[in-house]
Amino acid sequence: MGQSGVKGLFLDLDGTLADSMPVMRQVYFDFLARLDRQGSDADFDSVVGYTLLDTVKLLKQRHSLPQPPLSLLALYNDLVEEVYITHARPFAGAAELLSAARGRGVFTAVVTSATRRVPELWLEHHHLDHLISTVVAAEDVVRGKPDPEPYQRALDLAGLIGPQALAAEDSATGARAAIAAGIPTYLVGPPDLRPEVPGAAGAVPSLAELIALL
Numbered sequence: 492m493g494q495s496g497v498k499g500l501f502l503d504l505d506g507t508l509a510d511s512m513p514v515m516r517q518v519y520f521d522f523l524a525r526l527d528r529q530g531s532d533a534d535f536d537s538v539v540g541y542t543l544l545d546t547v548k549l550l551k552q553r554h555s556l557p558q559p560p561l562s563l564l565a566l567y568n569d570l571v572e573e574v575y576i577t578h579a580r581p582f583a584g585a586a587e588l589l590s591a592a593r594g595r596g597v598f599t600a601v602v603t604s605a606t607r608r609v610p611e612l613w614l615e616h617h618h619l620d621h622l623i624s625t626v627v628a629a630e631d632v633v634r635g636k637p638d639p640e641p642y643q644r645a646l647d648l649a650g651l652i653g654p655q656a657l658a659a660e661d662s663a664t665g666a667r668a669a670i671a672a673g674i675p676t677y678l679v680g681p682p683d684l685r686p687e688v689p690g691a692a693g694a695v696p697s698l699a700e701l702i703a704l705l
Contacts, residue, residue, distance in 0.1 A: 680696070
């Protein structure tokens, strides 16, 4: 157990553990270009944090895409897998934070809106998989972020209740999900890029800053 009494550390993947926002932004533009549509930065920003299925459903509606959602999802997943594993690097402090949590006996979960294959291959590729207790992915829930179900699932797997854990997110969508599950939640990232989310426990500029909270 962590020195502070924290027994669980739950981390978002995109934009929190993985420096993947540039990769995912490019995937978004490539996806729409393949379908003869033009994207925008504001459109991409509005879907950050949602599951890919929810993302393609939103894009289907906004851009009048004729293809069924599952076909759109297959295309989006293919584009993600082409570049994500090797091009999305761990953020500075990721390995140090995960190692500290492991050393203190803290149950560590990646709670992501991605499908399971992406985070598992990414963690393995960057030699972080042995530091993670479990992954909660899109397939594990009925309702994705901002619904609290993904974080409640992580709590259930850890055998914990909200106040015993700590969550880290970079998006308002993800933070709202963790806060709704009763977990003290920190926004991670540069001050000019972090959203302000009511109910958040605090904000830190980098993952390494979370080590002191364990």
